[in-house]
Every structure is written in structure tokens, then in C-alpha cells.
Amino acid sequence: GDSVTQMEGPVTLSEEAFLTINCTYTATGYPSLFWYVQYPGEGLQLLLKATKADDKGSNKGFEATYRKETTSFHLEKGSVQVSDSAVYFCALSDSGGYQKVTFGTGTKLQVIP
Amino acid sequence: GAVVSQHPSWVICKSGTSVKIECRSLDFQATTMFWYRQFPKQSLMLMATSNEGSKATYEQGVEKDKFLINHASLTLSTLTVTSAHPEDSSFYICSARPRLAGVNYEQYFGPGTRLTVT
Numbered sequence: 001g002d003s004v005t006q007m008e009g010p011v012t013l014s015e016e017a018f019l020t021i022n023c024t025y026t027a028t029g030y031p032s033l034f035w036y037v038q039y040p041g042e043g044l045q046l047l048l049k050a051t052k053a054d055d056k057g058s059n060k061g062f063e064a065t066y067r068k069e070t071t072s073f074h075l076e077k078g079s080v081q082v083s084d085s086a087v088y089f090c091a092l093s094d095s096g097g098y099q100k101v102t103f104g105t106g107t108k109l110q111v112i113p
Numbered sequence: 114g115a116v117v118s119q120h121p122s123w124v125i126c127k128s129g130t131s132v133k134i135e136c137r138s139l140d141f142q143a144t145t146m147f148w149y150r151q152f153p154k155q156s157l158m159l160m161a162t163s164n165e166g167s168k169a170t171y172e173q174g175v176e177k178d179k180f181l182i183n184h185a186s187l188t189l190s191t192l193t194v195t196s197a198h199p200e201d202s203s204f205y206i207c208s209a210r211p212r213l214a215g216v217n218y219e220q221y222f223g224p225g226t227r228l229t230v231t
Contacts, residue, residue: 046222
């Protein structure tokens with residue numbers, strides 16, 4: 001079945017540091033890929049997405065590129081802020097009728113001033 | 114943007130009682146809604162896929178008789194946890210996919226409901 005593997009956290013960075021959170025996936029067909037963010041005590045918010053190979057999703061300074069050859073969708077940000085502290089989930093949506101979403105285990109990011 | 118609400122946002126109930134959680138799409142119609150469960154410091158686990166006007170499709174290992182799902186309309190799905198026990202305490206999140214959405218359309222997530230069974 002489909003699966004998503006992302007790097008374990010927690011990740012602790014100083015403000016303005018560069019962020020990379022690795023994500024790889026296994027899926028049949030042509031899934032869509034997502035990054036969701038969950039702030040403490042809240043639900044999930046879509047951060048960015050990519051629907052086909054070589055697409056780059058971007059939002060709020062975060063970027064991720066759909067790499068079919070390496071089955072990866074790594075999340076990057078050039079300069080993190082304290083407000084970016086949250087849990088980040090990599091996910092894929094299958095191309096079937098219901099488009100079930102499979103999530104990675106989540107990576108907690110803590111940014112310190 | 115598309116908004117999904119959940120009610121209640123948190124609930125405490127006694128062991129053996131039942132509790133109902135509502136998921137509503139506020140500004141769009143959703144043919145399909147999904148129910149997830151999130152354990153502390155863990156990822157989301159899909160419990161079931163809910164389709165308007167038909168029976169829900171449950172994931173392997175999820176008890177159908179314990180977690181009753183009803184998708185009564187294109188804007189409302191409910192999850193009822195029957196005869197709740199402390200091990201059912203968790204964070205329950207729903208998501209909704211817009212009706213007539215094309216392939217690769219995103220799902221919109223609710224803010225979640227924190228259930229504590231004492």
C-alpha cells in the first residue's frame with residue numbers, strides 16, 4: 001500500500017536558520033503530494049502541494065519539489081522564524097476515486113530565538 | 114477559502130456513554146468526508162471514508178459498531194463513539210473533499226475534537 005516516510009524529529013533550529021525536512025513516499029500510480037502544518041492545539045492546515053512530477057509547491061517561504069525519480073518531496077525554507085514552530089506532516093493522496101490521504105508520522109520543528 | 118468546522122472542539126464523557134462529533138463543510142458541498150484519529154505525538158490514522166447517502170467505508174482494524182459514521186447531507190457527517198472507554202480518548206479530525214472536485218483536489222481539514230473519556 002501507499003506509505004510516507006519523513007525524518008524523525010524533533011528538529012530544533014535557531015531563528016533564520018535553513019530548514020530541510022526530508023520526505024519520501026511509496027505509491028502506485030500518480031499521487032498528489034502535500035505538506036500540512038499543525039500548530040499546537042489546532043487542526044491541520046495545508047501548507048503547500050504538488051500534483052505532478054517536477055512541480056514545485058510554495059507558500060509562506062516554504063518550498064517542496066515533487067521528485068518522481070527519487071520519490072521525494074522534501075520541505076525547505078531558507079530562513080525560519082519562531083512562528084514556524086509546529087508539527088509538519090508530509091502526505092500523499094492517491095489517484096483513486098476517494099483520494100485517500102496517507103500521512104507521514106510528522107516532524108516537530110522548534111525554532112528558538 | 115473552504116472551511117470545515119467540528120463540534121464540539123473538546124468533550125469529556127464518562128466511560129460507557131456515547132458521544133457524537135459533528136463535521137460540517139460551511140461553504141461547500143462535500144460528497145466525501147474522512148475521519149481521522151490522532152494519538153499524542155503521532156500521525157493521523159484514517160478511520161473511515163464517509164460518503165453522502167451511503168455506508169461508510171472503514172479501514173482495517175476500526176470497529177464499525179463502535180465508531181458509527183453517518184453522512185446525512187452534503188455538508189454534514191457525524192462520528193458517534195459508542196460505549197466510550199478511556200482508550201478511546203484521542204484527537205479526532207475530519208476532512209472534506211468538495212463535491213464534483215476534479216482529480217488531485219485537496220481535502221479541507223476541520224480543527225479537530227479532543228475527546229477525553231474518564
